[in-house]
Every structure is written in structure tokens, then in C-alpha cells.
Amino acid sequence: MLETSEILQTIHMIQEQHFDIRTITLGINLLDCRRDNDAATAECVYDKIRRLASHLVPVGNALENELGVPIVNKRLSVTPVSMISGTDPMRIAIALDAAAGDVGVNLIGGYGALMHKGSTNAENTLLESMPEVFAKTQRLCGSVNVASTRSGINMDAVRRMGHIIKQTAELTAAQDGFGCAKLVVFANAVEDNPFMAGAFHGVGEPECVVNVGVSGPGVVQRALETVRGKPFDVVAETIKRTAFKITRVGELVAQEAAKRLGVPYGIVDLSLAPTPARGDSVAYILKEMGLEMAGAPGTTAALAMLNDMVKKGGVMASSHVGGLSGAFIPVSEDIGMIEAAEANCLTIEKLEAMTCVCSVGLDMIAIPGDTSANTIAGIIADEVAIGMVNNKTTAVRIIPAVGKGYGDSINFGGLFGYAPIMKVNTFSNDAFIERGGRIPAPLHSLRN
Amino acid sequence: MQKALVSVTGQDKVGIIAKVSTTLCEQNINILEISQTIIDGCFTMLMVVDLENTRDDFQAIAKTLASIGEEIGVLVNIQRMDIFAAMHRI
Structure with a gap:
């Protein structure tokens, strides 16, 4: 029998500390949907998603009810669209958006391309369509991989992404450049990431797969409140124990969801993903470690330890860990990061340093609308260089705020x-x- | 056996256990274990129950329990035991 204190701990994690399963993401292969023209492909894509994903939201809701843990998002990821598109990818984009709406998911990822070494004609066409696509669609997200440790950085793609991001911001200026929140530029993009906006169904993945993303910055923060003033050894152990517990629930949800949907279970992504809600912040964990605000000297070290302990605790709790797995540091989605940026404690350069030791990159950062495309490309180049050299995923999701400074x-x-x-x-x-x-x-790409 | 945990929290008053148990009885849900304490002045009751022989589905049971809770002014939740076992037992 479980102890009363253990049961209450779980209940408090959910009711007071914002513990949730952040997303159940169903990955769907679309390679077999390619037809002679994009209109026919779009039709096939629409039908396939409707067929395979119609149970996702009901299954997610049922699991949420039965287990009593919120499953915040149910999402879809698909094969990078540039692999099935031709001269008119917009048609496929519209079909994806409509299918996502019909099956009730809030976001669908995969409108993107893998061009770390070069680009195909279809990829070039898709890239040019992105600003209009992200302005016209509601739920569709996309990513472009422009660099990898194995192949280096495609600087042509980096330069073009500077322009694409600018254009996307301009076309969605009325919504504060929201189109850019749906577009990620990657180095070493992973094929099984369940989190948006960067999720896509990689070519090494099965026909259909369930990936689950757990979260719980609030739970970690609360756990650290009990070890104030203690040395880092104790802090590290506390984070590990907490991450283990959180991930065990992610594993349970992933196994159950896969069984009920009748598709293989892929991975649990053990990320600490914040929300703008107070008490659900990665920056507040850093604060709890003893920093006045995220960005203060010591922040990179604190984040490095947090990221590593989350992995060490989580990896024992799940049979398959994957995705991005680590701590996320988006600015707009984390109340502590917002406060630190407002106080000028956190700068883009400090964020860049932080991305060297955590799971993603420069995420959800608003910059002046008059920032040039080349400056944006330069920011991307710096960030993907970190990913390339350190053999890790890095990303840029940056929002030029048109007309604002x-x-x-x-x-x-x-x-x-x-x-x-x-x-x-x-x-x-x-x-x-x-x-x-x-x-x-880099030299260390030659590992064979 | 299909184990679930019914948790009841809120202001202590007469008849909470009676009301919740009666509801479970009406749904043909067997109570396997009960523990009840007052934590910081807050009534806290945990019941491990077996849903094997109930006719209703999980969602309907959860709804009925929630409405009973509302009636007596306490929070009544039901969750499958699996989540607690997953988190605290290897």
C-alpha cells in the first residue's frame, strides 16, 4: 500500500504545482501521400490525417480524466512537407491546417525542410511559401534544419531564413508577428520531438507513433524550496528525484496512449517546459537556486546542472527517452524570463550562452521590427554554430515586432x-x- | 480488480464519510481501504476503491462524485491508482 504522504505529494504536484503532461503528439508518415500534383497530394494528406488521428483527442481526454493529470495539448507531427510537395505547397498547408482543426488538435508540425547541406527544388519552393502559409493558417507550424554536426552549416539557408522570418513577421504584423512563433530554425533537429513549433515526423520514424512530452518546472521549484542553503550535491539529488517521478507519469501516459491508439510508443521527452503561469517557470528554478533573477552571473552554471539532473533523473524512469529532453528557456512563455528581460538582467547574448548548456536555443524572443534580415541571419548563424560544434540541438524562434522597438x-x-x-x-x-x-x-564530425 | 483512489479534501463537517460512502455503494463500488486525517485544519480522506463491478463508466462516476462534493462543500476527485504507483513504486 502506498503511504498517505506519497499520494498527497502526487495530488499536490497536480493541484498546486502545475504538474502536467504537456503534450501527446502523434507522428504520422506522409511519404505515401505524394501524388502527381500538390492538389491531389493535399487531398490524400487530409484523408490520411483524418483517418489516423481522429481518436487522438478523445483518448487524450479520457486519460486525463482517469489519471487525474492534465494533458494540456494533443498535437500532430508529420513528415517534412518538402518531401512530398511540388510547385504549390500552399495547398498541402491548407489541407494540414484543416485536418488538424477537424481532429481537434491545437497545433500540427512539419511544414518544413531539412536543408543542412543543400536544398532541393521542392525545398526552395516551400521555403518561399512559408511567410504566406504562416499568415494564412492557424494551426500549422514548421521548421527548417540549416545545420548539423555531421554536415556543417548551410549559410545560404541561414541567409534566406533571415528574410523569411522578416517577411513572416510583416505578413502577421497585426498579430504582433505571431507567424514567427510557428517557425523554428534548427541545427541538429531531432526526428521525434513532440514539442511545437519544432515537431516533425522524421524519415527514420515508423508509419505512426506516439511521443509524449512531460513538464513540471513548478514541481522542481517547490522541491528545491525544501533544500534552501544546502550544497549543490543536495540540489542535484533533489532535482533528479523529482524528474524521475514526473517522467514515470509521462511513461505511463505514453504506454497507455499507445495501447489505446493502437500505434507504437516512440519516446518520452523529459523536458521542463514552462508556461506564462506564475509558479510554472524554469527561471524561478534558477532563482530558487540562489540567483536574484535569470541572467545574473551563475545562470549558465545553474542551468547546466538543472538540464543534466533532469536527464539523469528522467532517463531511469522511461524505457525510451528522446526528443529534446532538457530544460526549455523560451522568453515569452516563462514569467521569470519575462521579468528578467524587462529588468535588463537577461540579454540575447546571455541567452545565447545559456543555450550552450540546455536543450534548445533562442526561443520566443521579441526583437525590434527594424532589425535587418542579415542581423537575424547572423543571430541564427551564431546559434546553429553552437549546436554544430557541441553536437546538440539548437534552435532560433525569434519574432521581429513590426513597428515596435x-x-x-x-x-x-x-x-x-x-x-x-x-x-x-x-x-x-x-x-x-x-x-x-x-x-x-567540424573535425569531430569524422567519427567513423 | 480495477483500483482507483477517491480523494476528499475540504472543511471538516458532519457526514462527509457517510455521504461519499453511500454514493459509492449506490454505484456498486467496493471500498478497499480508507485513511482520514486533518492536515492544517483541512479534512483529508483517501479511499482506495475497486471499480470492477460498477456499471457506470469512469467519467460518469467522476461526475457523480464531483457533484456530491459540491453539495457538501468539499472537493471529491477520483483517479486510477496507476498514477500513484507509477510515481512512487518501481
């Missing part, structure tokens, strides 16, 4: 939150970005 803010509402516009280094990098070509893979 440093000191203003943007507001998306809901899980996407709001963000103060951060200062950007505007010294010119034009000659650097205009070079184009590829930055060769």
Missing part, C-alpha cells in the same frame, strides 16, 4: 505568452552573411 512589448496570449522587445546588436554583418556557401563540418 526596444522598450515595447508583444502579446500573443495563452501558452505563447508575452515578451518585452529585447535589444539587438546592430553592428553590420552584411559582408559576412552575403558570402553564402557552406561552413564545413
Whole structure:
């Protein structure tokens, strides 16, 4: 029999500390949907998603009721669309958006391309369609992989992404550039990430698969409140124990969801994903460790330890750990990060350092609307270089706020939150970005 | 056996256990274990129950229990035991 204290601990985690399963994401292969033209492909895509994903939301809701733990999002990820699209990818985008709406999921990821070494004609066409697609669709998200440790950095793609992000912001200016919140630029993108906006169904994945993302920054923060003043050894152990417990629930949900949907269980992504709600913040964990705010000297070390302990605790709790797995540090989606940015304690450069030791990258950062495409490309180049050299995933999801400048803010509402516009280094990098070509893979890519 | 945990929390008053147990009895739900304490002035009761022989589905039971809770002014939740076992037992 379980102890009363154990049962109450679980109940308190859910009721008071914002513990939840952040997402059940169903990955669907679309390679067999390719037809002679994009209109026919779109039709096939729509039918296939309706067929395979219609039970996802009811199953997610039933599990939420029975286990008493919120399952916040039910989502879909699909094969990168550039692998099945031709000259008119917009048609497929609209079909994906409609299918997602019909099956009741809030987001669908995969409108993207893997172009870390070069681009195909279909990828070029898809890239150009992105600004309009993200302006016209509601639920569709996309990502572009522009670098990898194995192949280096595709600087042509980096340069173009600077322009694509600018155009996307301009076309969605009325919604504070919300289109850019649905677009991620990656280095070393993973094939089984269940989190948006960067989720896609990789080519090494099965026909259909369930991936689950757990969360719980609030639970970790609360656990650390009990060890104030203790040395880091104790802090590390406390984070590990907490991560283990959280991930065990993720494993249970993943196993159950896979069984009920009749598809294989892929991975549990043991990420600490914050929300703008007070008490659900990764930055507050750093604060609890003894920093006045996220960004204060010591932040990178604190985050490095947090990220590693989450993995060490979580990996024993699940049979398959994957995805991004670590701590997320989006600015607009984390109340502690928002406060730190508003207080100028947190800068883009400090965030860049933090991304060297956590699971993703420069995420949900608002920058002045007049930032040039080349400056954005430079920010991307720096970030993907960190990913390439350190053999890890890094990403850039940045939002130029059209018509706004440093000191203003943007507001998306809901899980996407709001963000103060951060200062950007505007010294010119034009000659650097205009070079184009590829930055060769690092020496340690030669591992065979 | 299909084990679930019924948790009841709120202001202590006369008849909470009676009311909740009666409801469970009406649904043909067997009570396997009960523990009850007052934590910081808050009434806390945990019941392990078996849903094997009930006619209603989980959602209907959860709804009935929640409405009973509302009637007497306490929070009544039901969750499958699996979540607690997963978190605290290897």
C-alpha cells in the first residue's frame, strides 16, 4: 500500500504545482501521400490525417480524466512537407491546417525542410511559401534544419531564413508577428520531438507513433524550496528525484496512449517546459537556486546542472527517452524570463550562452521590427554554430515586432505568452552573411 | 480488480464519510481501504476503491462524485491508482 504522504505529494504536484503532461503528439508518415500534383497530394494528406488521428483527442481526454493529470495539448507531427510537395505547397498547408482543426488538435508540425547541406527544388519552393502559409493558417507550424554536426552549416539557408522570418513577421504584423512563433530554425533537429513549433515526423520514424512530452518546472521549484542553503550535491539529488517521478507519469501516459491508439510508443521527452503561469517557470528554478533573477552571473552554471539532473533523473524512469529532453528557456512563455528581460538582467547574448548548456536555443524572443534580415541571419548563424560544434540541438524562434522597438512589448496570449522587445546588436554583418556557401563540418564530425 | 483512489479534501463537517460512502455503494463500488486525517485544519480522506463491478463508466462516476462534493462543500476527485504507483513504486 502506498503511504498517505506519497499520494498527497502526487495530488499536490497536480493541484498546486502545475504538474502536467504537456503534450501527446502523434507522428504520422506522409511519404505515401505524394501524388502527381500538390492538389491531389493535399487531398490524400487530409484523408490520411483524418483517418489516423481522429481518436487522438478523445483518448487524450479520457486519460486525463482517469489519471487525474492534465494533458494540456494533443498535437500532430508529420513528415517534412518538402518531401512530398511540388510547385504549390500552399495547398498541402491548407489541407494540414484543416485536418488538424477537424481532429481537434491545437497545433500540427512539419511544414518544413531539412536543408543542412543543400536544398532541393521542392525545398526552395516551400521555403518561399512559408511567410504566406504562416499568415494564412492557424494551426500549422514548421521548421527548417540549416545545420548539423555531421554536415556543417548551410549559410545560404541561414541567409534566406533571415528574410523569411522578416517577411513572416510583416505578413502577421497585426498579430504582433505571431507567424514567427510557428517557425523554428534548427541545427541538429531531432526526428521525434513532440514539442511545437519544432515537431516533425522524421524519415527514420515508423508509419505512426506516439511521443509524449512531460513538464513540471513548478514541481522542481517547490522541491528545491525544501533544500534552501544546502550544497549543490543536495540540489542535484533533489532535482533528479523529482524528474524521475514526473517522467514515470509521462511513461505511463505514453504506454497507455499507445495501447489505446493502437500505434507504437516512440519516446518520452523529459523536458521542463514552462508556461506564462506564475509558479510554472524554469527561471524561478534558477532563482530558487540562489540567483536574484535569470541572467545574473551563475545562470549558465545553474542551468547546466538543472538540464543534466533532469536527464539523469528522467532517463531511469522511461524505457525510451528522446526528443529534446532538457530544460526549455523560451522568453515569452516563462514569467521569470519575462521579468528578467524587462529588468535588463537577461540579454540575447546571455541567452545565447545559456543555450550552450540546455536543450534548445533562442526561443520566443521579441526583437525590434527594424532589425535587418542579415542581423537575424547572423543571430541564427551564431546559434546553429553552437549546436554544430557541441553536437546538440539548437534552435532560433525569434519574432521581429513590426513597428515596435526596444522598450515595447508583444502579446500573443495563452501558452505563447508575452515578451518585452529585447535589444539587438546592430553592428553590420552584411559582408559576412552575403558570402553564402557552406561552413564545413567540424573535425569531430569524422567519427567513423 | 480495477483500483482507483477517491480523494476528499475540504472543511471538516458532519457526514462527509457517510455521504461519499453511500454514493459509492449506490454505484456498486467496493471500498478497499480508507485513511482520514486533518492536515492544517483541512479534512483529508483517501479511499482506495475497486471499480470492477460498477456499471457506470469512469467519467460518469467522476461526475457523480464531483457533484456530491459540491453539495457538501468539499472537493471529491477520483483517479486510477496507476498514477500513484507509477510515481512512487518501481
